[in-house]
Amino acid sequence: MLVVRNLHAKVGNRQILNGIDLTVNAGEVHAIMGPNGSGKSTLAGVLAGRDEFVVTAGSVTFKGQDLLALEPEERAREGLFLAFQYPVEIPGVNNAYLLKAALNEVRKHRGEPVLDAIDFLTLARERMKLLGIDDSLMDRPVNAGFSGGEKKRNEIFQMAVLEPSLAILDETDSGLDIDALKTVAAGVNAMRSPDRAMVVVTHYQRLLNYIVPDFVHVLSDGRIVKSGGKELALELEEKGYGWIESAPAAASSEAPPQTVESV
């Protein structure tokens, strides 16, 4: 589904990503871990198409297409979803209205008929129930005045409505208390499916107790320095990132892709 090859990117004059290789197949959940400043959020931003990140080398294909050639909204319509680390507040714009507009863009792109207000509401309510999210989120302006937990829940709710094929969760656990974390994780788990891939970006292992990944990658200084199964996260928890950073980087970043491509 997603193939990242030798990806280099910078912000301003600062080189942040120094050759990322990553292959994600449908049905898989990958965790990207790493210390602050290792490039986790930059990777998420590059994949979503933030224009302050400039790709200097490498390639990304998504469902066989050159992802980097697509505008952010085209990526979204193709099924790439980013759950933001800091969801943006848009005062005055009704949350349900934004989501309905977004869903209909995605549906148009897929050649499906657009949903009217009633069908949309039916769908949205069903997803809210599934996620155990309170209805009142719908009628409020997008993220405006939301608590940290509400913002993250709203991201997951949007994901559940938009049904992306690839969801990138950028530090979705940051700023959440344990109850909110459980709700969010339960929502994500409910969305796991053989057709859908997820990339979970996180600093802490804590989230991975609830969203159990198939693969764990450790990012350091803009490279994936170690990849492994879910037990790698536990090892990191125990030993800290210092253990990885001191390991020779070259060995693992040039390792062959950890899974077979099946796009």
Next chain:
Amino acid sequence: MSTATQTIEELANQEYKYGFVTEVETETIPKGLNEDVIRLISSKKEEPEWLLEWRLKAFRVWSTMTEPTWHNVRYTPIDYQEISYYSAPKKQAQLDSMDEVDPEIRATFDKLGISLDEQKRLSGVAVDAVFDSVSVGTTFKHTLAKLGIIFCSFSEAVREHGDLVRQYLGSVVPYSDNFFAALNAAVFSDGSFAYIPKGVKCPMELSTYFRINAANTGQFERTLLIADEGAEVSYLEGCTAPQRDENQLHAAVVELVALDYATIKYSTVQNWYPGDKDGKGGIYNFVTKRGKAFTNAKLTWTQVETGSAITWKYPSCILQGDNSVGEFYSVAVTNNHQQADTGTKMLHLGKNTRSTIVSKGISAGFGQNTYRGLVRIGKNAHGARNFSQCDSLLIGDRCGAHTFPYLEVKNSSAQVEHEASTSKIGEDQIFYCRQRGLSPEDAVNLIVNGFCKEVFRELPMEFAVEAQKLLGISLEGSVG
């Protein structure tokens, strides 16, 4: 420049679609202003002596007045002798039906989406079409007459309903009120008149559509609306003008009279030619609008101001009667080099009078947008209440937003609240929307629309659609 900013600019720079000129034979009097010109206008309109006298008094007052300078707009001084004060399409005798309207003019209104053909009109709206200075036709007059509603051009009202006009003309905006109102009183050419009799709820929207066509002319309409006791009416006003390099003056006066228990809702979509992107040309829109509300009466002003090089208007409410209500909802957009100084005055005189002010200013390009509002609570206005909310939205970093709220409270039992905010459309907001699948244009539309929705909600349906088109945005649906 980022793509999002580019999109905002493109959106903001959409071309003016109504800039065409109609070829029609007109009669335009020579430039210049003096008592003879006023006599000429009055005689062309075959006006009674009292009205000529009223005009002359206004002219004499105006001659002693100086143009105001307190506003936050800049323009080269207007030479009042370089303007022609009367221009009218040449037409045959009195029109008996809409079919007799000059086909060119009819085509003009068709092009503007205003059909003068009653069969083709939405049944909910009656239109008085004003072309340059003259009303060229009023639809549904006969239907309305059955209910005793008078809806006609101002000139016709002077002829047919002279007593009503004489009783109320200048009762809300006296001829000496201000520089532009005095000028209008001296030279006004036409406009609309409506009278809703006691207890009658007007079954359709009344609407005036103003079109400036001739060059080098000023347009000075006068609208007088009277809702008798317990009557209700909703009135719409729209305007466009051709694209010309020179500035044109538009100085209108609107007077509303809401007698006891009456309700008047007055909505405007103002889309005069705003000038080009370098600020050349455009309409100078200096307008005085005011209503008087008697006991338990209600006045609502809703305006969407997107056009004009300069907008100078303060639709106001004199809340004279006890328990009367005044409302002002405004969206003002300034783009390129447009300037707007707009707001309202809520004058609370009666007991338990209430007013609401919601003002949304959007500035883009080099646009300067000023909200100026006065809330005055008189000493007898026990229990008066006001709520004001003034929000500004900035697009880009070369425009400006200014807020001048004035409060004068002379009664200690009054409650006055004022809220204000200024925000900017952020790149991160646009990116967020794009990540969800919206194009940058749709993202900007969504945000601007969300910002304006409290005002759009107040517009009659038909105008809400026009407002939406005007802002290049789609109206927010009522989901949820």
